[in-house]
Each structure stands twice: as structure tokens, then as C-alpha cells.
Amino acid sequence: DGGITQSPKYLFRKEGQNVTLSCEQNLNHDAMYWYRQDPGQGLRLIYYSQIVNDFQKGDIAEGYSVSREKKESFPLTVTSAQKNPTAFYLCASMGLPNSPLHFGNGTRLTVT
């Protein structure tokens, strides 16, 4: 089945450690996105990539980094510079421009 896989589902880290969240898609989509969701809130855009080897900052990119070396993969690193990293992270992809997003099932990150 085609889709987006985020792993792991739950992730626990100590404060001060960098952590990388995985996102893989087999939909052959060019564009991929990372969103952050806090409890009871909407989604905020962290980074997005419209093509391999290129990405743009979203509204809350500080403390995060991404890479897009392959079309299928768009990993997100939450660095120690992110002041409040505990959140639910959602990865998504888009096929044609201005078409619907396809979402993974998210990674819940807890930093203590």
C-alpha cells in the first residue's frame, strides 16, 4: 500500500540531546512537509521541501533542521536549541501542486 511512514510512534529523549524523526513515503510525491502540533492546537509548519536537495523554512523552523537527499525521505532533526520540543510531529507529502496532503500517523516526542 502506498503511504507515509513515520517512525518511531513514541520517542523519549533527555534535554540537551538532538533527536531525528524519520519520514518515508512511497507515493512518488515531490513535496514533503513537517508540522508540529501541540495539545488542543492546530498544525504549525516547520519545514517543507518541494524537490530533492531543496527545502524552505516554515513558520517555526528555529531549533529544527532537515535534509532531502532522496525523494522518498525527509528526516527532521530536533536540536538542543529547540526550547520546547515536546510535541506531536506530523509528516506529510503532496503530489501535484495545490492538491491534498497525505499525512503519516505522527511521532509523539517527549523531552524531559
Next chain:
Amino acid sequence: SQQGEEDPQALSIQEGENATMNCSYKTSINNLQWYRQNSGRGLVHLILIRSNEREKHSGRLRVTLDTSKKSSSLLITASRAADTASYFCATGASGNTGKLIFGQGTTLQVKP
């Protein structure tokens, strides 16, 4: 910055009743999309309406778009307990920016 703002934040109805959710946005858009999210899961696309469309239907869903008022509404008719979820609007900006900005969402509870 959040583009879409939803109203109400929470809605509780009885099974069989209709549910209406509203979304307002600030800038010119190419399209507006509605998504559903079950607790702890990724978002699922429901319906996309383009800026030159005024109304769209999909099963029990009806979406309207008023670009002069920069607002949209989602109507779910004959609601079911399984419709219990959070619903989000998202706007795609004019031009091919690739960005999709989400609102805060409406939490719908349908009581059996």
C-alpha cells in the same frame, strides 16, 4: 502565522443532528481544504474547494467558500458517533508556494 481560524473551537451534538464549522482566513488563496483528525492520529483529507468554486459536496459533507468574506464552512449532515474527531481547515496561498497553513481546529463530539 496561522492563516485559518475556526469557529467554534468545540461542538457537541446528538447523533442525527447536523454540524456546522466555520473557517476564516486572511490573505488570497488558491484553494481551501478540510481535514479530519482522530485523536492521536494523522490528518485525513476530506474535501478541497478551489478559489473559483462556491460550493462542493462529498457524501454527507458540504463545503462553501465565500472569497469576498474570506470564509468557508463545513456542514456534516445526519451526524454519526463515528464523526467524532477534530476538523481543520487549511489554506493554500495564491501562486505555487507549496505552503499549506492550518487553522486551530474544531473538536466535534457526536453523542450516540
